[in-house]
Amino acid sequence: MAKIYVLHENQEWTDHLVKRLEELQLPYEQWFLSEGTVDLTVEPPEGIFYSRMSASSHTRDHIYAPELTSAVLAWLERHGRRVLNGSSALRLELSKVKQYMELEKYGIKTPKTIAAVGKKQIVKAAEKLGVSAFITKHNRAGKGLGVQLFHSVDALGNYVESDAFEKPRDGVTLVQEYIESPEHSITRCEFVGGKFVYAVRVDTSEGFELCPADACQVGDLFCPAGEKVEEKPKFQIIDGFCEPIIQKYEELLRGNGIQVAGIEFIRNAAGEIYTYDINTNTNYNSDAEAAAGKYGMLELAKYLKKELEQIYVKN
Structure with missing residues (x-):
């Protein structure tokens, strides 16, 4: 039976998707690619394949997971399988230089x-x-x-x-x-199926934390944190977000064969937008989603269901 195959190297980041796949009663299988083999003499199984490989895998002792995933994706694509966030997505995930070149190619300003x-x-x-x-x-x-x-x-x-x-x-x-933000924040735009889902405001007034922001942990010597004026959620989904840059982001994703991504930008004092990161292994903040009633992993699971049914229609 055809399934949804989820390729990854981080169970903690994948459990949220698995929960939604089970909620929708979808057939799935996880391929944990921290190590393994690729038998190039056989054909892949029937199904659709979604890659969640991360550029930070080496921080979890999965040093060669991206290289193994690259081999698996080449094998799947050679045999015509439906691959979501395939080789093109992995290429950008592993290199910010390549991200910036693609962003500039589509008329998107970078620092x-x-x-x-x-x-x-x-x-x-x-x-x-x-x-x-x-x-x-x-x-x-x-x-x-x-x-x-x-x-x-x-x-x-x-x-x-x-x-x-x-x-x-x-x-x-x-x-x-x-690029300094007068509001001490960055914006992350989430896309599923290559289409905009929502934007989340990430408060950076106390410095940067880990994802979903393009985060850093820095000491006072290099990056003194700004003073926080009032208590507010660190991650907050923006109601009614509508910016012309969304169309350019969608064009870039379409041109690079990327179906699922989070793209981050910062706005300076003059109101200019600078885009600095494309995350093809995107995660969502549960507190922000609960407050807004919008759920990225649920939308992703629905999208995977649709893709599976389009290829393997039940008779």
């Missing part, structure tokens, strides 16, 4: 960024960038890996030569202009 390999080159990149405040981040990231805020090249130089310096998984560090 000024220089990619560097080597500690001395990281410092030179900051000098060349020539801005008063900048951040570093890992090219192959997730969970805000390597994100630090600096206000001087000297501070960066001290950091890269210290024991606190985090080596990127792929060796590439991004040095990027810091």
Whole structure:
């Protein structure tokens, strides 16, 4: 019997989807790809395949999960299986440089960024960038890996030569202009089936936390947190969100064969939008969803059901 196959390496992030699949009584199977084999001499099983592979898998000791997933996706696509968030999605998930190139291709503004390999080159990149405040981040990231805020090249130089310096998984560090939000927030837009579902406001007034934000954990030396004026939810779904940039995001997702994603942007004091992250392994905040009555994993499960039925129609 044809099933929905969920490819992943993080059970905690997948349990929420499994709950919705069971709620809808859908046939499914999980492929945990932290390790394994791909028998290229046989055909894949019948069904649809949804990849939730993450760029941060190495932080969970699943170092080669993306490489194994890449092999599995190539095998599935070669045999014409319906793959959601396939090879094109994984390509962007594993490289912010490639994300920025695609964003710019679709007329979407990104922060000024220089990619560097080597500690001395990281410092030179900051000098060349020539801005008063900048951040570093890992090219192959997730969970805000390597994100630090600096206000001087000297501070960066001290950091890269210290024991606190985090080596990127792929060796590439991004040095990027810091875009300051007057409201101390970023916006994350969620898409299922390539279509906009909702936008969530993420409060950054106390610094950055882990996903669903493009997060960082930084010390006072590099990133002093702003003062929080009032108590408010860290994640809050925006009612009636409607911005022209959504159309460009959908065009980008369509052009790259990506069905499920969360795209993050920040708005500066002049109201300009800068997009800085595409997450093809998206997660949702349960508190924000409960407050708004909108549920990303439920929408995703419904979408997977629709895709399965379109190919394997019951007679």
